[in-house]
Amino acid sequence: MTFNYYIEFFNSVVPWVFARSLLMAFATTLACLVLGYPMAYYIAVKSGRRKETLMLLVIIPFWVSFLLRTYALMTILDVNGIINVTLSSLGVITKPLGLMYNPQAVLLGMVYNYLPFMILPLYASMEKLDKSLLEASGSLGAGPIRSFLHVTLPLTRSGIGAGSILVFVPAVGEFIIPQLLGGTESFMIGNLIWTLFLKARNLWFGSAVSIILIALVILMVGLYMKYITKGEEMTI
């Protein structure tokens, strides 16, 4: 039994990779929440077939694997992709823009892939929302912003909690998106574990890194449930 691999962990650049992954996962979760909330609301207040169709359109991207969706983004962002070719044929740019291999591209790819994971639970919690409560707060003189902050937001907390966890947990360990869209500045834990196992064949250090990853994810989810969702039952 040895703790050398854990000591090695703290003496290397690896903590920075962890910090970066957590930051990226956090930014992804926040962006998905801000972008997805209005959309979930838009769908939830519709009725009948229209609602079903709009929801199906959110679910269909779920059925396409991350690899394919990330490649689809590459066809847009690549030096030979749609944006660069279009702009240069219009004479707007003379040399291709470097849209890929940077942290912004990774964030875009993450939001693109994970957005449906956020919208689904948000929608589920809004569906259950009793609309008469909003009317009540309106008739008692609350404006739309006040109603939103004091009625809608607290009542959809369970959806926010579930969506955030569904996005955050896989996002921390994400591999494909940073590997295809990112560069050295966006090297994440997933890429590190991949490199340690498949390139360096350092199984022991790789295992230590992944154990720390799991511990960290459990810790973050625990903290989140304690302070943000306050132990409320989550709807997925």
Added chain:
Amino acid sequence: MRKIGDKILAGYSGLMYVFLYAPILIMVVFSFNDSRLLAVWRGLSVRWYESLFADPAVWRAFYNSIWVASLTAGVSMVLGTMTAFVLVRYNFRGKTLLDSAMYFPVVVPEITEALSLLLFYVFTGIPLGGLTVAIGHIAFAISYALIVIRARLVGFDRSVEEAAKSLGANELRSFFHVTLPIILPGVIAGGLLAFTVSYDDFIKTAFTAGPGFQTLPLRIYAMASRGGVSPQLNALATITLLVSLALAFVRLRLSKA
């Protein structure tokens, strides 16, 4: 005021739908482009599909994907049904543990699953190849199949089973002639989900395939990370996409059956 707010919300949601679909549609459209350059449109053509079909490595990857996914689906259907039966019908020591353990693969980060599989194969000395990929897929796909089959079994009306038994059918006979036909849509949907999980899988496959074995996702990844975007890769991605979507639509149909 309210009207304007609604319009803004509708416009915004419309843009988000465009964001979700535009990349995939562009990928599909440009796979039919008669040009070596990905994004310069030169007219409709199926030449990239032809060159794809002429490539034996693509066929091998396709064949590998299909047999691994079929084996995964078959085994997951049988084991998933058995596990669902045990969990729904019986009480025993350790049931709660088994129950929560079955959900583990759905919530653990994929890369952790992948390396635990690789460690297992390294320790047991099993040589990496198609079979290790299939075993790894089965180990995790059972959980997905179980969730679907279980949902069907929970809503099952047991009085028909009792009727069969009171008419003289034994346990086995009543299972195959009464229970199974009724839960069959759920079993097939579970199998299809297991098939999809396996067919789409990249990380677990990459860790457990070894150097000589390639599935469609591995081939797509290798082409995308080495050569970047190309119309030929668009064509391969489009075919893979169509299979995934077709499977999902059948699943949707079955869940409403």
